[in-house]
Amino acid sequence: VKRAKLTAPGSIVIEEAGQPVPAKGQALIEVKACGVCGTDVHAFEGRHPFISPPVVPGHEFAGIIRELGPGVEGLTPGSPVTVEPSLTCGQCRPCLSGRYNICDELKVLGCQADGAMAGMIAVRADKVASLPLDMPFIQASLIEPAAVSVHALSRLDLSALSRLLIIGAGPIGLLAVQAAAAWGVEEIAVSEPLAARRNLALELGANLALSGDDKTFGDEMVQRYGRVNAMDAVLDCAGLELTIGQAVEAVAKGGQVVVVGVPPKPARVNLSLIQDRELEMVGSLMYTRPDIIKARDMIYAGQINTGQLITAVKPLEELGEVLAGLAHNPAGSIKTVITMD
Numbered sequence: 001v002k003r004a005k006l007t008a009p010g011s012i013v014i015e016e017a018g019q020p021v022p023a024k025g026q027a028l029i030e031v032k033a034c035g036v037c038g039t040d041v042h043a044f045e046g047r048h049p050f051i052s053p054p055v056v057p058g059h060e061f062a063g064i065i066r067e068l069g070p071g072v073e074g075l076t077p078g079s080p081v082t083v084e085p086s087l088t089c090g091q092c093r094p095c096l097s098g099r100y101n102i103c104d105e106l107k108v109l110g111c112q113a114d115g116a117m118a119g120m121i122a123v124r125a126d127k128v129a130s131l132p133l134d135m136p137f138i139q140a141s142l143i144e145p146a147a148v149s150v151h152a153l154s155r156l157d158l159s160a161l162s163r164l165l166i167i168g169a170g171p172i173g174l175l176a177v178q179a180a181a182a183w184g185v186e187e188i189a190v191s192e193p194l195a196a197r198r199n200l201a202l203e204l205g206a207n208l209a210l211s212g213d214d215k216t217f218g219d220e221m222v223q224r225y226g227r228v229n230a231m232d233a234v235l236d237c238a239g240l241e242l243t244i245g246q247a248v249e250a251v252a253k254g255g256q257v258v259v260v261g262v263p264p265k266p267a268r269v270n271l272s273l274i275q276d277r278e279l280e281m282v283g284s285l286m287y288t289r290p291d292i293i294k295a296r297d298m299i300y301a302g303q304i305n306t307g308q309l310i311t312a313v314k315p316l317e318e319l320g321e322v323l324a325g326l327a328h329n330p331a332g333s334i335k336t337v338i339t340m341d
């Protein structure tokens, strides 16, 4: 089978490899579609702290079960599926409490283990999630990033949420806009420097799009809401010192801030506002099974539109060019999906 291997920073090699054999407890998946993530781009550039080549990238994928290893029950060859790419220990305290997304030994397919930019991949059967028979694979490859957004929202007290600010209108932010709108959040503001993405956020359900410019941020908030700290909650999908600062400023007393974006370096936060306004700040990492199921169902039901997020669909052979293009111009595509045939 064909696979794309990141052999060194900047170098993707398409190679032929033997068909993987599913071990005990594994399922062999024929990959149909695999999304390209910012994580893959960072790994390609050689500036991801926890990924080092050689590795087959790809963790946002959907395909068909082709074979089952010994001891696997409840799955059927021929079924369309997506896969949770997390490899978790099942023994540590977070795992035992059900929060395996923060497993002490967490590894991710396509990052610390070979991923799905390949014709076939053997995965743990308990990480497989079924798909509706008529769900397109390209669409299903967005379940994984949508689950990231769903999980981030699940970190909030949704019953107390009528105004939400989402900072950053990349894939995670735009998926979060739609999930929040589907959940009935009345007022969704988005902050994003790129005009095209602001417009898309408005089309997908945001009520207000802010420029993200720190000089005008406060004024833009005051203009719409009469005060700067007007939001019940903020999802920071960027994770920069600038955006965390805006998040803490924009949230109302007693409100919540979720750090979703991966901070590229340590950021300072104005603790006085956290203390004085009794703000809550929590992190969000990946997702667990309920988030995957919710994301799948919302996409299938059309509550989350994926078509407008998919900028390009490319064959596996072009992965190297796709990653080089995104490294050069990260804003050039919202989501690029790779297909295997």
Ligand SMILES: [Zn+2]
Pocket: 037, 038, 039, 059, 060, 145
């Ligand atoms: Zn991803």
Ligand SMILES: [Zn+2]
Pocket: 088, 089, 090, 091, 092, 093, 094, 095, 096, 100, 102, 103, 104, 105, 106
């Ligand atoms: Zn664990």
